[in-house]
Amino acid sequence: MEAGEILVIDLFAGPGGLGEGISSCTTKNGIKPFDIGVSVEKEPSAHRTLTTRAFFRKIADNSAARNDYYKYVRGLITRDELFSIYDAQAQAALKETLYQPRALGEDNELIHERIQELVTGHQGPKIVIGGPPCQAYSLAGRSRNAGIKDYKAEDDHRHFLYKEYLKVISIAQPEVFVMENVRGILSAKVDGKMMFPQILEDLRNPNTVTGVVGISGYKIYSLVVDADVQKDPRYINSSDFLIRSEFYGIPQARHRVILLGVRDDIEAVPKTLQQAVEYPITTRSVLNDLPKLRSGFSKQKDDTCIWTSTVKNHAKQLKQFLCNQYPNEKLAGLDLTPYENLKRKNSVHSNIDSAEIPQPLSNWLLDKNLGCVLNHETRGHMNEDLLRYAFCATYSLLNNGVSPKSRDFPTFLAPAHANWNTGTHADRFRVQSANKEATTVTSHISKDGHYFIHYDPKQCRSLTVREAARLQTFPDNYLFEGNRTQQYVQVGNAVPPFLAQQIGQIVLKLLNDVT
Known part of the structure; x- marks a missing residue:
């Protein structure tokens, strides 16, 4: 051929x-x-992503053009400027x-x-x-x-x-x-x-x-x-x-x-x-090298110090509850204290050399010349949901990757849903466990993130677009256009490229x- x-x-x-x-x-x-x-x-944001990637394929073997593409995804030049430099490839895309x-x-x-x-x-x-x-x-x-x-x-x-x-x-x-x-x-x-x-x-x-x-x-x-x-x-x-x-x-x-x-x-x-x-590839091995982030607040002032204080208080509540549920030896070494000074968006990929992604998926996903992380920004959550996320992630750590059902939640964490105890929404909150493959990434991730909780309770959040894209096996240099909600929908609806x-x-x- x-x-x-x-x-x-x-x-x-x-x-x-x-x-x-x-x-x-x-x-x-x-x-x-x-x-x-x-x-x-037909969907405009997906079409824009599709066109950007078509352009990338047409310039991928040209090192100078590829470097200019990196400038675009880092925000150093606009898409129009990039396309004007390589007009023939842009028109073909x-x-x-x-x-x-x-x-x-x-x-x-x-x-x-x-x-x-x-x-x-x-x-x-x-x-x-x-x-x-x-x-x-x-x-x-x-x-x-x-x-x-x-x-x-x-x-x-x-x-x-x-x-x-x-x-x-x-x-x-x-x-x-x-x-x-x-x-x-x-x-x-x-x-x-x-x-x-x-x-x-x-x-x-x-x-x-x-x-x-x-x-x-x-x-x-x-x-x-x-x-x-x-x-x-x-x-x-x-x-x-x-x-x-x-x-x-x-x-x-x-x-x-x-x-x-x-x-x-x-x-x-x-x-x-x-x-x-x-063996199935685990969520941790695919996501662990990406920058740690904090969640945002959707119903109150969004501030790093307030977030850190809130999550510290949540950690104390959880520890008190867990001490009544698990033996001391089970909780030994469990640290729920949030990381300090986390951002909601971080494009600095300082841990790429520590990636634990197995081959050949590692070569497929990683681009060491990219120099940044794309589409890696958290969404905002309600204060009480942050505590539920921390509980889910901690429960998974303590129970060999099992995500809690509604019956496993303490009473003080039950949401105000009339059917919470009926079993209809038994897995309303689902953690993507560190030691297992992820569950299906769907377009529903664009709604609230409750089915896509990050396994790390110290970050206390749902997955970012880039993390969902990693689980879908989109290469790291694959830019998703549109707003964050549109990006989530695109990732959730896609066929895994690998x-x-x-x-x-x-x-x-x-x-x-x-x-």
Whole structure:
């Protein structure tokens, strides 16, 4: 394969996690054969992130340009100034992301025209990637929908956005496609019927949905379970398509459905993902080198001295409670005294050489030339929530990484929720334990942070965008644009790039076997 020989069409791209991973794949000779021709994304902040990263890929091999990129992310020059210095690369990045946010189903004429143009002018293999938005399939989304008066799943267009994916497949007729979605798609129903079997059937035969005559069908493969019948793969359980990311070097129990479609005329059979690590990668090993931060206050004056005093008082309350719950030897060495003089934002990466991230993830994440930490700023919390966060983190330390349920909370820490003791919100507060992989990073992290409490009680806070991005395996030099809430949403909705890179290597081998 030559550099840029494989055309990538990236749909529902978000901030670009899937495209980042696949486009980073290399041959044994160090050549990068995947080239993203177009990335389609409708949300403005994610689109801006996508464009910035597209630009970075185009200048990454130019040391002078890369240094100027570092100046931009450090705030020394503006994005417009950076783009004006490297106008050709900037224009190519903007063209790749269609110059502005675009939505499949709304801007189809423009999007389809660009895809047809790319396909017509391309001689090598093609691959379509992307995950139709999951709000209609996710368990949380279905719960919200159930509370909407007169809601009907069959009238929710989001259930059928995968058909927009099929339209692009019909235009591009790629050798391979990769489609990702939440595990909830396996159990989603419309009008009382399971959606997933129909989606599989439609992906096998795109022409039945799009009406385009003379296009090939596809064999749908699992990336984790070998197919029983190679020429027409069928799987016993729908869950055969579920990838448990923690088995493949991702420090997060992110369980997602990922389908690999191979065009019918291709005889080669894809390999499956190989378990990358003997044990799951822990949250501490991935986050411990990042600068320590304090949380902020959302309902009172935000001041470092007040924060330190508040957390010291919380530590005394907790120690008094814990002394009545645990034997002295269990509490020996437990220090809950907050760190002094912490900031809410710290971009100085002084501990990068002490990083404990295992290989090959360390090489994937770290950039020692970056010279700073991006998107590493805490949010504000209510005073009483800081005490709950400290309790959760301490409970985890004392109980081998177990996060407390509502029944484990002392009475004085119970929030004023009518259903607190009913079990409905038993894990309303969840610590990301130091000695385990993280739980799934979702877009809900943008709301309040209660499910994403940092394991260190001396920092007493929820995760920053950069910490969430680390758990999602975005490289440290990957800048998330937009405000902090938008950045959290982008990270939570993304495909882990390091997992996407492994999938890309499977696709690359498959295409090599064909040629």
